[in-house]
Amino acid sequence: MFFLINLILLLALFCIILIISMLWPPDSPWAPWWTTKPHIARRMCQMAKVSDKTLIYDLGCGTGNAICIAASEFNAHSLGIEIDPIRFFNAWFNVNFRYRVGNKVKLLRKNFFKVNFSDANVFFIYLIPNALIRLAPKFLKEARSGSLLISYTYPIPMEYYPKRLKLMEIDHKNRLYLYKFS
Numbered sequence: 001m002f003f004l005i006n007l008i009l010l011l012a013l014f015c016i017i018l019i020i021s022m023l024w025p026p027d028s029p030w031a032p033w034w035t036t037k038p039h040i041a042r043r044m045c046q047m048a049k050v051s052d053k054t055l056i057y058d059l060g061c062g063t064g065n066a067i068c069i070a071a072s073e074f075n076a077h078s079l080g081i082e083i084d085p086i087r088f089f090n091a092w093f094n095v096n097f098r099y100r101v102g103n104k105v106k107l108l109r110k111n112f113f114k115v116n117f118s119d120a121n122v123f124f125i126y127l128i129p130n131a132l133i134r135l136a137p138k139f140l141k142e143a144r145s146g147s148l149l150i151s152y153t154y155p156i157p158m159e160y161y162p163k164r165l166k167l168m169e170i171d172h173k174n175r176l177y178l179y180k181f182s
């Protein structure tokens with residue numbers, strides 16, 4: 001009985017931490033615990049022609065699944081930036097113990113608005129439209145010419161990215177949108 005009560009308390013605590021974690025990121029009060037599934041991550045890598053020459057910035061990498069697949073199956077290098085401490089810890093575990101790609105994937109527990117984007121040649125993005133709008137001035141200032149941006153689920157609001165961004169491909173089935181910075 002004592003064991004059962006402890007177990008229930010532990011589960012309740014876990015649920016509370018999970019809920020707090022979902023509300024945590026200051027930049028996206030609505031940021032849910034949605035993750036990119038492996039087949040979507042593979043398709044992202046194919047569309048962006050990811051290779052060992054690629055440096056991916058995953059803005060809000062969550063549990064890091066997409067960049068782990070990019071590293072383990074496509075040999076890509078990545079920087080995963082995640083603000084939420086629990087998701088960051090989950091990503092750290094996935095990178096170092098589940099996929100063992102620590103030599104190719106670096107993680108930053110940080111607000112991506114405070115990271116310079118100019119080194120990236122591919123951006124992975126799975127963010128709500130409001131975040132895509134808020135990111136526009138930063139992308140327009142820092143994204144390298146020729147770099148690719150692949151957005152999952154939400155298309156980029158092009159009116160906020162005048163002239164510099166061009167839509168290259170849409171995969172309607174998987175809700176993937178590929179863009180190029182000029």
Ligand SMILES: C[S@@+](CC[C@H](N)C(=O)[O-])C[C@H]1O[C@@H](n2cnc3c(N)ncnc32)[C@H](O)[C@@H]1O
Nearest residue numbers: 027028035036060061062082083084111112126
């Ligand atoms: C919809 S989830 C996508 C997670 C991951 N990219 C994936 O596809 O599995 C969005 C993620 O962005 C993170 N995020 C939101 N705003 C952020 C910010 N300003 N800096 C860093 N991470 C942020 C959230 O914590 C959340 O993990």
